Amino acid sequence: MKLFADRSAPTIVILIFIFSLSILAPQVAAQGPSPETTNTEPTPSTPGQAQNPEVAEIQRKLDVLAAEVEKLRSGEPEIEVTPDRAKGLGLSPSAASVYRKQKGVSLAGYGEVLYENYAEQNQAGTSVNRGTQLDFLRAVFYAGYKFSDKFLFNSEIEIEHANEIWLEFAYVDYLAHPKFNLRGGLLLVPMGLTNEFHEPNVFLGTKRSETESRIIPSTWRESGFGAVGTAGKLNYRAYVVSGFNASGFAADGLRGGRQRGSRARTTDPAFVGRVDVTPFAGAFFGGSVYSGGSAQNQYVVDGRTLNVQTTIGEVHGQIQIRGIDLRGLYARANLDEVDELNRARSLTGLASIGRVMQGGYGQIGYNVLSQISENVAVTPYYRLEKINTQKEIGSGFISDPARDGAFHTFGVEFRPINNVVAKTDYQWIRNRANSAVNQFNIALGYSF
Numbered sequence: 181m182k183l184f185a186d187r188s189a190p191t192i193v194i195l196i197f198i199f200s201l202s203i204l205a206p207q208v209a210a211q212g213p214s215p216e217t218t219n220t221e222p223t224p225s226t227p228g229q230a231q232n233p234e235v236a237e238i239q240r241k242l243d244v245l246a247a248e249v250e251k252l253r254s255g256e257p258e259i260e261v262t263p264d265r266a267k268g269l270g271l272s273p274s275a276a277s278v279y280r281k282q283k284g285v286s287l288a289g290y291g292e293v294l295y296e297n298y299a300e301q302n303q304a305g306t307s308v309n310r311g312t313q314l315d316f317l318r319a320v321f322y323a324g325y326k327f328s329d330k331f332l333f334n335s336e337i338e339i340e341h342a343n344e345i346w347l348e349f350a351y352v353d354y355l356a357h358p359k360f361n362l363r364g365g366l367l368l369v370p371m372g373l374t375n376e377f378h379e380p381n382v383f384l385g386t387k388r389s390e391t392e393s394r395i396i397p398s399t400w401r402e403s404g405f406g407a408v409g410t411a412g413k414l415n416y417r418a419y420v421v422s423g424f425n426a427s428g429f430a431a432d433g434l435r436g437g438r439q440r441g442s443r444a445r446t447t448d449p450a451f452v453g454r455v456d457v458t459p460f461a462g463a464f465f466g467g468s469v470y471s472g473g474s475a476q477n478q479y480v481v482d483g484r485t486l487n488v489q490t491t492i493g494e495v496h497g498q499i500q501i502r503g504i505d506l507r508g509l510y511a512r513a514n515l516d517e518v519d520e521l522n523r524a525r526s527l528t529g530l531a532s533i534g535r536v537m538q539g540g541y542g543q544i545g546y547n548v549l550s551q552i553s554e555n556v557a558v559t560p561y562y563r564l565e566k567i568n569t570q571k572e573i574g575s576g577f578i579s580d581p582a583r584d585g586a587f588h589t590f591g592v593e594f595r596p597i598n599n600v601v602a603k604t605d606y607q608w609i610r611n612r613a614n615s616a617v618n619q620f621n622i623a624l625g626y627s628f
Contacts, residue, residue, distance in 0.1 A: 264458055268415040269408060270370050271334075272379040274627040278324025278334050286324040290627035292317045292380040294387070297620045304614040316342045330355050347441065349401050353408070363419075364405035366441040370417040370454040371468045372396040373496050373509055380625025381601040384505060384545050384561045387621060390587055391539030391567050394433030395511045396494065403441040404449075415456045415464075423450035423472035426479070426488045426521055429533045431580055433569045434490070434513060437474060448473025448487065460501075467495040474515075479524040486524065489516040503550025505559065510540035519574035532570070532577035539567030545593070557595040561605075564588055581612030591621075601625045 259280050261269075266276040278286035294317050298310035317340065324334040332355070336348035351365030368376045374388050375398040392398045404421030422444035428436030439445065450472020456464045470493075475486040494511035515521075518535040527533060545561030568584040591605025603623045609616035 264461055267464060268410045270368060270376045270417050272377045272382050274379055275322055277322060278326055278332050281326040283326050288322040288628055289320050290379045291319040292623055292625035295622040299618040303610055303616045308617055310617055348399060359411045360407060360409045363408050366401055366403050367419055367421060369400045369402060369452055371470060371494055373498060373507055374398045375400050379627045381627050384543060384593060385563060385589060386603045386605050386623035389541050389565055391509060391511050391541060391565060394435055394569055395513050395537050395539050397435035397438055400438055401441060402439060403444060413458045418453040421450055421452060422446045423448045424474040424490055425476055426474035431531050431533060431570060431583060433537060445476035447477040462501045463499040465497040469493050481520040481524050486517050486520055488521050503547035505545035507543045513537040522574055522577060529578050530580035532573050534570035534573055536572035537569045538571050541565035555597060559593040562590055582615050585609060585611035585616060599627050
C-alpha cells in the first residue's frame with residue numbers, strides 16, 4: 181500500500197486533471213451569446229431517446245480513466261514487449277517475460293514431446309531396425325528478476341529427456357539504453373534462426389533443422405559477456421565467449437565441441453557477432469560470424485601447439501505476414517589444422533573431421549485460416565535442406581558419403597491457441613551412401 185500511496189495517487193490526480201480539461205474544453209468552446217445557454221434548468225430526457233453524442237464521449241473517457249485507475253490499483257503494470265522487440269533481445273516470446281515486468285519475479289516456460297517412427301527399410305531397400313521412440317524432449321522453466329529499470333536477471337533451466345537437467349542460459353543485463361545494453365553470464369550464441377528462438381511454437385517442424393543441429397549446434401550456449409542493442413531497424417549482439425573444445429568434433433559436425441559453460445576451457449576464447457535488419461513488422465534479414473580457437477592447449481603436433489581456428493558464418497531471413505511463413509538459412513564452417521587434429525586424435529578413414537562443413541535450407545508454410553481466425557491456425561509446411569559435414573577433408577582422408585544428405589520435410593502444424601501447438605510431418609531423406617532412413621514424427625508443444 182505504501183507503493184500505491186507514493187506513486188499511484190499523484191498519477192491518478194494527473195489523469196483526473198487531464199480528463200477534466202478534455203471535458204470542459206469542448207463545452208466552453210460551444211458556449212455563445214444565445215439566450216438558450218442562459219437557461220439553467222435541466223432538459224428532461226425522453227424515454228427511448230438516443231444518448232447525446234457529447235454525453236457518450238464523456239462516458240467513454242470515464243471508462244478509459246476507470247481502467248487506468250484499476251490498472252494502477254492492481255499493482256505494477258507490465259511493459260509491452262512485441263515479438264520484434266523480443267527478437268532484438270535475442271529471445272523467444274516466453275523467454276522475454278522478465279522484460280515485461282516493471283519490477284520483481286518473472287516465471288515462464290515451455291515444453292515439447294516427440295514421437296518418432298522410422299521406416300523398416302533404408303534408402304537402398306535394406307532392412308533396418310530403428311524402432312519407434314516417444315521422448316519428452318524438454319520441460320523448461322524461465323526464472324527472472326527485474327531489480328530496477330536498469331538491471332535484470334534472466335535464466336532458463338531445462339529438463340531434457342525427462343531425466344537430464346541443464347542450465348540453458350543465465351545472465352545479467354544492464355539496460356543502459358535501447359541502443360547499447362551490457363549482458364554477461366551463460367549466453368545463447370546468437371547464430372541462425374533456431375538457437376536463440378527455440379520454443380516449439382516459434383519454429384515450424386517437429387524437429388530442428390540438421391544445419392542448426394550439426395553446424396550451428398542448437399541449443400548452443402557458452403559463458404561470456406558482450407553488448408546487445410537496437411538502432412532503428414537494426415538489431416545487433418556481440419559477445420566474447422568461451423570457445424569450442426575440438427576434442428568433441430566429429431565427422432558429423434561440431435555439436436560435440438560445445439562446452440555449455442561447464443568448467444569450460446578458455447585458453448582460446450571466441451568472438452561472435454550478429455546483425456539483423458527489420459524492414460517491417462514480421463520480417464528480418466541478417467547474418468552472424470563466430471571465430472575462435474578450439475584446441476584449448478590440448479594438442480601438440482610436431483612440436484607445435486595447435487590452435488584449430490574455427491570460423492562459422494551464416495546468413496538468414498524470415499518473413500511472416502498475412503499467413504505466409506518463409507524462412508531460409510545458409511551456414512558454412514571452416515577449420516584450420518584439420519590434418520594435424522585428425523592425427524592427434526587418431527581419426528582415420530571415414531571418421532575424419534571435415535575441413536569445411538556447409539548446410540542450408542529453405543522453408544515455406546501458409547496458415548490456411550489466417551483470413552478467418554486470429555486465434556486458431558492450421559499451417560501446412562515444406563522444408564528442403566542439404567548438408568555436408570565433410571564438404572572438404574584433409575589430405576590422406578576419405579569422406580563419408582553418408583555425411584552428404586538431403587532432407588525433404590512435409591508437415592502440418594495446428595494451433596488451437598497461440599501457446600499450444602501440435603505438429604506432424606514426414607521426412608524423406610537421401611544421402612550419397614544410400615543408407616538414409618525416412619521417418620514419421622508427431623510433436624506436442626506448449627509455452628507460457
